Amino acid sequence: MRHSQFRTLAALAAALLSAAAWAWAPAGAQRRPGGGVDVYAITNARVVTVSGPVIERGTVVIRDGLIAAVGAGATAPPDARTIDGTGLTVYPGLIDASTTLAIPRPTLSPTTGGGGGGFAGLFGRTEPSAVSPNSTQLPGLQPEILASDIIRPGGPEIEAARAAGITAAQTAPRGNVFLGQSAVINLAGDTPQQMIVRTPVALYVGLNPIGQGQYPGSLMGVFASVRQMLLDARRFREANEIYERSPRGLRRPEQDKSLAALLPVLSRQMPVVMQADRVREIERALDLAQEFNLNLVINGGLEADRLAARLKAANVPVLLSLNFPRRTAAASAEADPEPLRILRERVEAPKTAGRLAAAGVRFAFQSGGMTTMSDYLANASRAVEAGLARDEAVRALTLRPAEILGVSQQLGSIEVGKIANLTVTRGDLFDKNRRVTHLFIDGRQVELRPAAAATGGAANASGTWTLNVNLGGSGNERQELSATLTLQQQGERLTGSLQGQLGSGTIASGTLVGSDINFTVPITLPAPASQTTDAIFVGTVNGGEMRGTVQVVGRGPGTFTGTRAGGPPAGGGGGAAPPPGGGARTPAAGTLTGTWNVTTSAGSQQIPGTLTLQQQGTRLTGRVETPFGTADITDGSVTGDSFRVATTLSIEGQSTDLTFEGTVNGNQLSGTVTSARGSFPFSGTRTP
C-alpha cells in the first residue's frame, strides 16, 4: 500500500517538479524489459476471448505488457509467474466507454473569481476542468482542451473503477458546452503519459448552460452557441483555404485554436459525443449532427431503443449508461405520487440494451457517473436479465467500446499482440456471486482494493488539525508556515480543506490507508504570488498527530507536522478533541437529531442554511434548507462521529446534488459540502 502511494507521489512529482524526483520511482519502465516480473501465465482458466470462441480450459501468457499467447494448447513459459486459473474466467479488460476518470475536479478559487460569484452560482454549475490560454473562447466553450493534458494518475475513483473490473476508459474533461477532447486511458500507470492509449479520441459536446451572467445561460443558448461556433469553424476553414491559395491582397485570417480544433469534427474525422438520454434529446443531437454532417456518438442513451431505426440508419453508436435510474429514497408521506413516466422509466431502463442489440444498433456500456461502482456489473447483469444476450453484454463491456473509440487493434479482446488488459473473475461476469480476483493493466497485475474497505482499527483522520509546514530550502529561503487542516474521512477517502499561511484550498484527492495519509490540495498562494498550485502531503497519522513530507510545486520539498485540535473550523471555539484513533466510538442514539444552523464558506461569501436531522441507528433522514431551496435528504448515514447527508436541490432550473460530509462534536458540526461546482467547508451549531 505504501508502495502504491509512493508511486503516486513520485508520478506527481515527476510530472510537475524536477528530474531529481525520478530517483524515487520504484518499479518504473526501466525495469520492465529485462526482469521476469512482467511475465505472467494464467493457466487452466476459462478464457472468454470475445473475438473468437470461448476457450473452456486454456492459458493466457502475458509478456512485456502484451498478450503473448492464448489458447488451450498454450503453455506457461519458465520465466512466468504462474497463476492457477482453475475455476477462474479470464475476460478482456473491461472498458468504461465514458468517464471523467483521472480528470481533476474543479476547485473554487476565491481570489480568481472567474465568472462572478452569485450565491446561486456557487452550486449546481458545471465548472470546466481546464482553461485554455490565449483562447478566443471563454471557459466552457473551448473545444481545444485535451483530456490528455490534464489527467492525473491515481486516486480513489480509479481504484473504485478497477475494483469493479474496469481496466481502461474513455475520459473527457468536465465542462459546459464544448467540454474538450477525450482520451482512452489505461487505469494504471505512474504518469499521465503511461496511462494514455489514444488521444485525442472524440470531442465532447455538453448541453450545460454556463450562466452566472455568461452566455449561454439556457439550453436554447447552448444550441445557438454550438451552431454559431460550427458555422464560424466552417468559415475559418474556407477563409484559410482562400488565403493560402493567394495571400497577396488579402487580410490574413486571424488564427483561432478553438475553431481550428473543430476542423477534424467538421470533416468527420473526429466523432462528437453528445449527452442525450431521452427521445427528444437524442433527436436534437441527431438533428444537429445531420445539420453539420457530424460523426455523432450518443452518450447516455436511456431511451435510445425508441429511436433504434434512426440510429441504425445514421450509423450512430450509443455509449449506454449503466447508471440506471432507480428510486433511492422513501417518498415523504405528503409528496404527490411519482408520475407514471418516472415509474415506467426505472423499470424500462435495463431493457434498452437488449432492444438496441436486437435492432442492430452498436452500443458500449459506460458508468454514467455512478458513485457506487459495484453497480457497474450488477446493472449489466440486470440488462442481461432484461433480455440482452450474455455474449452481447460481454462485447458491450469490451470489444464494442474499443471499436467505437478506435482502439480495437489494441484493446477489447484476448488476442496475441493486444495490450494485456485482463479482467479475471471467479464466477461468470453476470453472476451475482462473481468476484473480480485479478486485474491486469498493460501487462501488470494491479492490486485490487475493495471500495468498502473497513477502516476498523485503523486511524481516523477526521477533525481539525493544526499543521506546521517547514518548506525546505536553506538559509533565508527557509520558511515555516502554519495552516489549519479540516479533514473528513469516509472509508479510505479524505475530503476537507486547508487554510493558512501556506494558502487555502480544498482537498482534491486524499486517502488514509491504515495510518498512511496522502492528500493533494490545490492551494492559492497568498499575495503577491496569488497563483494556484498543488501541495502534495504524504505522511502517517498516529493518534492526534501526523507527520510527513510535503511537495509544493514551485517551492521545493518540505516537511510537516500536525496536531489534532478538534472542533469546528470556523468560529466554533474549539471543543474537546475527538478520541485519538477514533471511529470506534458510536454516539448515543439520536446524537444528530435536531435542527442545526449551518454556515457554508464559499470564497468570501457565507451561505446560511439549516439541517433538520433525525437519526435512527446509523440512518439519517430530514431536510436541507438553503437560500436556493429546500429538499428532503435522499441519503443519510452516521458512522461513529462522522455523518453524511445527500440531497438534490433544484437551483435555477437545474437539479443539483449536494452532499454534506462531516463530523459532529457535541453541539457543533463541521465538514465539507460538495456540489458539482466543488467542495466548500461548512460549520454548524445545534439550535436549542
Next chain:
Amino acid sequence: MKRLLTLAILFMVAGVSAEAQTRGRGGGGQPRAAAEPAAPTAPAAAQDTLIRNATVLTVSHGTLNGTDVLLHGGKITAVGQNLKAPDGARVIDGTGKFVLPGIIDAHSHSMMDGSVNECTRSVTSMANTRDILNPTAVDIYRELAGGTTAALLLHGSCNSIGGLSTTVKLKWGHPAADYPVPGAPPGIKFALGENPKRSNFNVPGLQPRYPATRMGVEETIRDAFVRARDYKRDWDDYRAAVARGEKNVIPPRRDLELDPLVEVLEGKRFVHSHCYRADEILMLIGIADEFGFKVRTFQHVLEGYKVAGEIARHGAMASTFTDFWGYKMEAYDAIAYNAAVLVRHGVVTSVNSDSDERARRLNIEAAKTMRYGGLSEEEALKLVTLNPAIQLGIDKHMGSIDVGKDADVVVWSAHPFSVYAHPEQTFVDGELLFDRQADIARRPQLEAERKALEAADANRAPAAGGTPPRTPPSVRRAYTDDDDVQDVQEDNQR
C-alpha cells in the same frame, strides 16, 4: 414602491402555490384528465369523423344549429345538414353539444425544456425555441383537455430582443418534429420595460446586465437594427463581388444573431413584442417606422387602450390578458375593457394565456370580454380562435369552422362561455387527441399499471446507500406574464 414590489412578489408566489396545488390535484371543474395521460404512441392516419347535429360556432360565419361537421383527411371537408358518414368514419352525436374551432394561444411557454429565457445578453435572437421542444410535457395534454389546439411558443421577456418563436399544433403523442406548423411565418420575441431592463431581478453578486432603463432598451433595439443593416450590406457587397466574378473573396461571417433581424427588416419575420406602458408602445412603433418594418403583435399591452388608435394606424395587432394586472409597477394602469377598446379601434386582438394553467381555460378569458366592454359573442370567440390565427399568419388554415381548413375542432359539452362547459373531444388535424370518456375509462387501467410498477424493484426505495437518483431537469412553470418569475422567487427568498 419597494413595498408594492414586495406585495407583487408575494402575490406571484402565492399564485404559484395555488396553481401548483391545482395541478397536483387535477383541479376543480376540469377532469383529472391530464394527471396520467397515456404514453405518447405512434399515431395512425387520422380516421374520418362525422359530428352530427351539433351547435356549430363557426366564428367566421355565425352559429349554425343542428349542423353536421365532417372531418376527412385532416381537414374540415363539409359543414351542413344530413351529411353522410364515409365508410369507417367515427360518428359523434353532437346533440346538445357545441363545436368550436380549436383555441389558439398566442402567447405560450408550454413544452419548452430548460429556461425559456436566454438572459445573459440584451439581444439573443440566436436562441431558438424550436431547439427545446418537449413533446412529453403533460401541459400539452391538459391544454388539449381545455380545448386548445395550437400555440405560439415564445422566448421569455428577459431581453430587448429575445429568441425566435415557434408556432405549434399540440400534437400529443407525436414526435417533436410534428409540432411546428408547416409554413407558419417565423417570429421573434421583443420585450420592453421592466423585464429587459432587469428592474425586478437583481441577483446579488452578479454584474447587472445592460440596459437598466427604458432609454437603454430603445438604444439596444436601435443598435441591433443598425448592426443588422450593416451586416446585410456586407453580405450584399460580397454577393455582388462574387457575381462580378471576383475570386478570392472571403465571405462575411454568418451571424445567427443578426440573420433574424435582417429577416425582420425584409418583412419575413414577425415581431411579437412584450410591452405594458403606452410610452414604450409608441417608442417601438417609432423604431419600426424608422427601420421600415411592422410590429406584428404587441403582447400583454395592458395600456393598449390608451394608444389603440396609434397601434391600429401602425398596422400592429394586440394580444392581452382580460383581467390580470397589478403584479408589478408597469402593470398597474390596466382595465378589463382593454381588449374591447382595442377591438373597437379596429385592432385585431387576441386573449392569451402566458401560462400552462390559463391555457386550459382561455374560453372563459374570452367570455369575460362580453361582460367588460360588451363584445358580441362572435367577437369574443374570435379573441381565442380566428384573431390569434390572423396574428400568427395561419388563418388560411386555422381559426374557424370552414370547409378546407384544418380539422382542429373541439366538441364542448355546453356553450364554451359557460363555466360548466368542458371539451368532450379535441381533434387536431382530424386526429382525436383528447377524448374525455376514453380518459375516464383508462384510469383504472393506469392505476393497475401504477400498482404493478410501484412493486418493481427499481421503484422501491433501498434500505440505505446506493447510487443517487438521476434527477430529471426541473420544468419551469410559466404562469404569469413574467417569464422570470423563478428569479423573483429566489430573490424573495433571499
